[in-house]
Amino acid sequence: MFTGLVEARGTLARRSPASGGARLFVEAPLSPLVLGESIATDGVCLTVEALGPGGFYATASAETLERTTLGGKALGAPVNLERALAVGARLGGHLVGGHVDGVGRVAASRAEGGGTRVSFTYPRPLARFIAEKGSIAVNGVSLTVNGVEDTSFHVVLVPHTAASTAWTLEVGTLVNLEVDVLARYVARALSVASAEPPERIASDEAWLTTLGRAGYL
Known part of the structure; x- marks a missing residue:
């Protein structure tokens, strides 16, 4: 990791x-x-x-x-x-597996508030994993998603990130994208839950209600 x-x-x-x-x-x-x-x-x-x-x-x-x-x-x-992350080291970014989910492109780049606002297009299958204020790795760099559109998302590179990493921000440049593993697990859990029979869902909801009343949730 x-x-x-x-x-x-x-x-x-x-x-x-x-x-x-x-x-x-x-x-x-x-x-x-x-x-x-x-x-x-x-x-x-x-x-x-x-x-x-x-x-x-x-x-x-x-x-x-x-x-x-x-x-x-x-x-x-x-x-x-x-x-790789060493046991006991600080987790300053987010958990990244090094397993690229898709290739995006630089769609636009401009100066903004002392930093650089960059927009990237992304493969459509990744749409459900990319959320505003969520994390994404672009060419191995942990970044916060500042906004999401139908076919693109944008981030703001602070001067330190822009200066200390390898970036080519020309429009059309290809980049490696890896979505947040937590987003992937949530999407999977929701997918499985939607396929459960109604009686199982009702049972799970009742169990969660019981836990909540007992103060565990």
Whole structure:
């Protein structure tokens, strides 16, 4: 798991075909780098398979290349890097799994109140997971959703975030999106609940009422 707080900016230095996917070399100013550890790279969880001068090697599967920006990202492009959350560390952002849910695009970008307001389009299936004031990871960066429209949402990047992370805010730039895992679980729970037989729903409601009267809710 990750927090969406970027530790460093790296570079996608090399990408070569390997086992149906690709072998990546990422220049990473992180120390120490440990074999087998997970590093979120623009929001994609990669496993350190080998170390090289100033970076690490990792394998991206064909599915990862297809469902994220790593397959088409230009060599030499900057990437956001974060090592996995350590037990006992502060959770300054939100829980991020490193499992990209879809690819969005930069729709607009403009200065606003000392920061930068950025709008992103998103794949329609993600609509029910994106809510105003909720969290979302964009290229591995934990951000607060400031507003949601039918086909897009917008955030405001504070100067520190804009300066300390790897951003290309040109309209049309592709970005990796990961919705908040809590939103996903809530959506799943509601989906299952709606499919329950009426007598089961009534029973659950009665049980919740009893707990409430007893002061547990």
